[in-house]
Amino acid sequence: MSTLTSPKGGSPAPFPMEIQRDSDQPVYTQLADILRQQILAGIFQPGQKLPSEAMLVDTYNVSPMTVRRAINLLAAQGIISTAHGRGTFVKEVQLSNAAFYLQDLKELFNSEGTTVVKLIEARFLPADERVSRKLQIKPGVRAIYIRRLLTVEDQPAFYHRGYLIYDPTRPVVESEFQVTDLKGLFRGSGNPLIKSGELSLEATVLNEEEAGILQVPLHTPGMVLEHTFYDFRDKPVSWGWFVCTNQHLRLYTRVGFEQTYGTRDERIR
Amino acid sequence: MSTLTSPKGGSPAPFPMEIQRDSDQPVYTQLADILRQQILAGIFQPGQKLPSEAMLVDTYNVSPMTVRRAINLLAAQGIISTAHGRGTFVKEVQLSNAAFYLQDLKELFNSEGTTVVKLIEARFLPADERVSRKLQIKPGVRAIYIRRLLTVEDQPAFYHRGYLIYDPTRPVVESEFQVTDLKGLFRGSGNPLIKSGELSLEATVLNEEEAGILQVPLHTPGMVLEHTFYDFRDKPVSWGWFVCTNQHLRLYTRVGFEQTYGTRDERIR
């Protein structure tokens, strides 16, 4: 079998360069892996053209559809790009391709055992101008104001404040402020009424109240993650924001080639 | 023809609920749109099961492969999830699904005409402990230190500092600090030598130098976008960081259903 030594530090681990018909791994991911390795090895360099799909069909003895799936997979991973009628090309690494994923806050989502959500306050509050605008209710109408503290290993990490629509005909919403586990909190309102949400992330400097709650010095730099959730009638259900120090919110990501092999298939459009 | 009124505010715009065989739009995206609309209309609610693929094949008179593509597309968009042997289910909106995309910094990437990169300084500097660690070179070895200011409509927006490996045998790297347009800057080193990059984003408070350059008050909250790029031998090529105020770096995103259909470019994952 033809192999290729791993490009990473000359480790002797060989990489199969032929389709293993009896493997557990699907043929299309095998082919994607082979092409990715060839790109990594410099056989196909950024900007250059890959073999045509018909060529790949012949070379690897697979059907056109299987070649397409491999190509689509690599395209979805941002490694290559296709141009109708021209060919398939290896992409150059671009900073602008980067994406930061909230789920990468492993500290929060993995260590669920040590993450505790504590309800500080929950009460009715007449909507001021800001709340009335965000929740699309009339000023003065009662909303539910909640304050929560998320602690990781007994250390304050996230301070969450928010307003919920108070609607006696929708008791599900009311149940939200009883949520004390992290999963429920990060699932929006913890019920299937949510159709969409808007999020924004920006830098801030902790004010006195926030610094006190999070037990850090005044004017510590931090991040604010603001969120608004909408129901299936596109009406706001809740508006709130998390405040934290950069000790607890630092987003990481990578561009270019990843060592982990994706499982996704279709390209998002 | 069977139609469904748009779920957005009772607008009379109808949405076709059958496959248009003569349409420009591919069948699989048409089917994905139909299913998405049915979910939005509440016909299939979060947590509930979608019709089986065999059912969809019969209902819409398309081949199994085409149904699969539609399903895969919706799964890649995070709207549904599949469970082998059990079925396909409508997902609930989850905060943790959110992703922030750097390319959404439209301010920077769209207004290229008004965005100017100005080189403030470029000189050799012996690597201190930190630089030696980040660039994996011996302490004292000369690196190129560069400082740049990005202005948007004549207003200071991003302050960029970085270190480049100085290697006379690789003149392409040297050329980087001559980059004065934004595209080149955001393309890593602007050459196809880059294999991957690591990025991190965190909150900060601007120090005296940064506040002076960006012409804002001292201790203004801001963000730091740190980046390290690696070549095809996995050796660091450059290390640097952008500093800006939240006036210029505020990340937005959405979870759940989007209002735009089928115009998105490819995204990673």
Add this chain to the structure above:
DNA sequence: AAGTGGTCTAGACCACTAT
């Protein structure tokens, strides 16, 4: 055993691009 998603085939036809 029945139902479900997952993979794969071996073609066909179309649309776009370059020559």
Add this chain to the structure above:
DNA sequence: TAGTGGTCTAGACCACTTT
């Protein structure tokens, strides 16, 4: 016109889950 990517078919077989 030739080469390329893009879509689509009508089945087949497999693996997983539930009954």
